[in-house]
Every structure is written in C-alpha cells, then in structure tokens.
Amino acid sequence: MSKAKAPLKIPKPKLSPKALEQTIYGYKLSQVLLTSIELDLFTHLDEPKTSVELAEKLKVRIDFLEKILEVLVSLGFLKRGKEGKYANKPIAREFLSRSSPFYQGDLLRLQATYYDVWSNLSKAIRGEWKPKPRRREKAFNRMFTYAMAEATLRGPLHRIVKAIAKNVPALSKAERMLDLGGGHGLYAVAFTQMFPNLKVDVYDLPPVIEVAREFISKYGGEGRVSLVVGDFTRQELGESLYDAVFVSHVLYRKEYNRELLKKIYAALKPNGLLISSHWMKSKAGNLTSTLWDLNMLLLGYAKDTALYSEEEFRSLLEETGFTILRVFPVMLIYDPVTVVVARKIAG
Incomplete structure (x- = not known):
C-alpha cells in the first residue's frame, strides 16, 4: 500500500504573475518587432511565403528568421498556414505593412532612438547620469x-x-x-x-x-x-x-x-x-x-x-x-x- 503524498512546504504566491510577465520580457518583444520593421518583413508577407522564400527575399540568416517568425505568430501578428507559409494577420496588415495608410513603422523607429537614453534610467535616478537636451x-x-x-x-x-x-x-x-x-x-x-x-x-x-x-x-x-x-x-x-x-x-x-x-x-x-x-x-x-x-x-x-x-x-x-x-x-x-x-x- 502506497503512502500518502506529503504536502509541499515551498510557499506559492496568491497572485498570478501574468500581468508582470509581458513587462519583464517587453524589451525583447519590442526588439523583435523593430527588427521586423527594419527588414520590412510585414510588407513582404502581404502575400504568404515560407521561411526559406522570405530569407532569400530579405537576404538574412534563416535560423534567426525562423525564430523571429514564430515569436510573431505567438504575438498574433502572423499566421502559419498550409505548406508552412507565413502571412500577415489583419493587425499586421493594418499597421505594420507599408502598403497600409495606417503604417506605424516610423513611430516604432522613433521609439528605438530613445533606447540608449532609457538604458540610463537607473543611473539617472541616482544622480549618476545627466541627459543632454536635444536642439x-x-x-x-x-x-x-x-x-x-x-x-x-x-x-x-x-x-x-x-x-x-x-x-x-x-x-x-x-x-x-x-x-x-x-x-x-x-x-x-x-x-x-x-x-x-x-x-x-x-x-x-x-x-x-x-x-x-x-x-x-x-x-x-x-x-x-x-x-x-x-x-x-x-x-x-x-x-x-x-x-x-x-x-x-x-x-x-x-x-x-x-x-x-x-x-x-x-x-x-x-x-x-x-x-x-x-x-x-x-x-x-x-x-x-x-x-x-x-x-x-x-x-x-x-x-x-x-x-x-x-x-x-x-x-x-x-x-x-x-x-x-x-x-x-x-x-x-x-x-x-x-x-x-x-x-x-x-x-
């Protein structure tokens, strides 16, 4: 006869960390999106393409590209269809493809120009770094x-x-x-x-x-x-x-x-x-x-x-x-x- 399982003594949080999760990894997700914009990836995916076809078009490493594509699928920007072809979902077609009048690429690029400044936030709050105002x-x-x-x-x-x-x-x-x-x-x-x-x-x-x-x-x-x-x-x-x-x-x-x-x-x-x-x-x-x-x-x-x-x-x-x-x-x-x-x- 098997013995009853002993209770776990390691404490468990009462709240879900879900709200915290995206903020923790947010900078990685932003960089994936910005890299995709710089490559004009979404414009190329107005028509479905395999990762091999897209790598040839963009002239990039397929090992990195395949992982980026899967992240974009997880985020809901792309769909993976028949024969492994990737294509824009409506939100990507509306806001991330240059073919759309609502393209947001320059807005994303602008935010990227602030990366270096924001990396100094910890130093700034301690008084160890002073910003230089832009003209x-x-x-x-x-x-x-x-x-x-x-x-x-x-x-x-x-x-x-x-x-x-x-x-x-x-x-x-x-x-x-x-x-x-x-x-x-x-x-x-x-x-x-x-x-x-x-x-x-x-x-x-x-x-x-x-x-x-x-x-x-x-x-x-x-x-x-x-x-x-x-x-x-x-x-x-x-x-x-x-x-x-x-x-x-x-x-x-x-x-x-x-x-x-x-x-x-x-x-x-x-x-x-x-x-x-x-x-x-x-x-x-x-x-x-x-x-x-x-x-x-x-x-x-x-x-x-x-x-x-x-x-x-x-x-x-x-x-x-x-x-x-x-x-x-x-x-x-x-x-x-x-x-x-x-x-x-x-x-």
Whole structure:
C-alpha cells in the first residue's frame, strides 16, 4: 500500500504573475518587432511565403528568421498556414505593412532612438547620469513628424476632430483657423473636411512643414490649407487674424507658455476661440501621459517641460485673459486627452 503524498512546504504566491510577465520580457518583444520593421518583413508577407522564400527575399540568416517568425505568430501578428507559409494577420496588415495608410513603422523607429537614453534610467535616478537636451531643430525632424502622423492616423485624429465638432458648434461659423505647431497638417485637413467654410494655416518649423506639404497633398487639403514657416518661440503670430487657434500637444514648455499664450491671444479676433488638446496630470496615473512625462525628463527637458493639472491650465489661460467655455475629455487608445475651449474677450 502506497503512502500518502506529503504536502509541499515551498510557499506559492496568491497572485498570478501574468500581468508582470509581458513587462519583464517587453524589451525583447519590442526588439523583435523593430527588427521586423527594419527588414520590412510585414510588407513582404502581404502575400504568404515560407521561411526559406522570405530569407532569400530579405537576404538574412534563416535560423534567426525562423525564430523571429514564430515569436510573431505567438504575438498574433502572423499566421502559419498550409505548406508552412507565413502571412500577415489583419493587425499586421493594418499597421505594420507599408502598403497600409495606417503604417506605424516610423513611430516604432522613433521609439528605438530613445533606447540608449532609457538604458540610463537607473543611473539617472541616482544622480549618476545627466541627459543632454536635444536642439528643437534636431528633435522635430522628418522622422519625428512622420511618426506623429502615424500615431495620429491610427485613431486620435478622428476621435478628437469629431469630439471638437460636436462640442464646439461655433466652429461652423469660423472662416480662418491657425493650427499652431501643426506638424504633419492632418488636423488642419480634417478640420477643413468637417467645416466647409474653414481655411487653416499650419505653422511650424521648416523641416516639419515639408512633411506637412506631403500629407496635405495626399489627403486633398490643397487650396484650403496653407503652410507658414516659423518659430513661435521667437516670432509673433500676427494681430486679430484668426477666428480660432488649434493647439495640440504644444503647451508643455512652461518656459515660454505664458508668452506664447499672449501671442495666441493677440492673433485671435475678438470672440475668437482657443482650442487646446493636451494630456493633463491625472490622479488615475494615465500610462501614456506619465510615460511621456518621464521621457521628457530623460531627454533633458525637465526644467521647463511638464504636464499641467486642469486647474493649473485653467489658471494659465485666465491669467492671459481667456474665458473658459468648455472642458471635456476625449478617450484615445489607453488614456484621454483633455480639450479646453476658451474665448478671447471682445473689446
């Protein structure tokens, strides 16, 4: 007769580590995805291929490629079909193939440029490493602008513009808008599509404006979207020119925000509208905005860059002379942005 099994005395955790697992291995998964983007692997897999066929096309080692393909299958980006052929699943076809208008490759490449900086996080928190701030002209380059366009096209553009159209009916009477720091120009194009009487000026730095020109042409904004080259930290924006000014993810630099808001106020006509779309401090600890905040610290912009709370931002606008009309959230992929609508007092 067999003896009863003795109980295990080694302690067992009460909680599952599943939520921790992906974070632990996240950097490896990111590197697999980035390598696949650099090889343009997903574009090649718009049509099914075996690992041998794909290795020949990409001119890479098949031993590495086969393992990468299996990781991508496990992640749900690829499927393995008949005769061992690999092909894109819908999510890869939608966001990772160059054939898609929603391609996210430049956004992934941009994140990769931060790898070296983020590897110094442990040293930075101990005061053993100091970041070197990047010059604005180098930070806001062509790749950055393409990356921001890709991030916008995957959903935020439609949600934000539709929410503004719904909550700011006065825009239907506006004739001229300034998209300040408008980057790729996609918001400007979208506003002209939603409001037939509206014309929009996109204002940004020279390398950014060149990318905006491409997107405006691609999405039919020519004739109603104009491009203005300038640096709003150094130049004025004009006097009483605009019925509305749209500002998205620009008002984080506390160093010059007060002066910039004065310029915006001056550029608006009496009763003109400021429409601001930004992340705000949240007691909920929103992942996207708090990671962005930490990224700015690591990039060396700590002294003058930070998120405002809604109360702080309201006070800043009111100090400039604006009257707050509406404040509403727009939920994006993980976290909301806060849209603040304010009016320049007539007179």
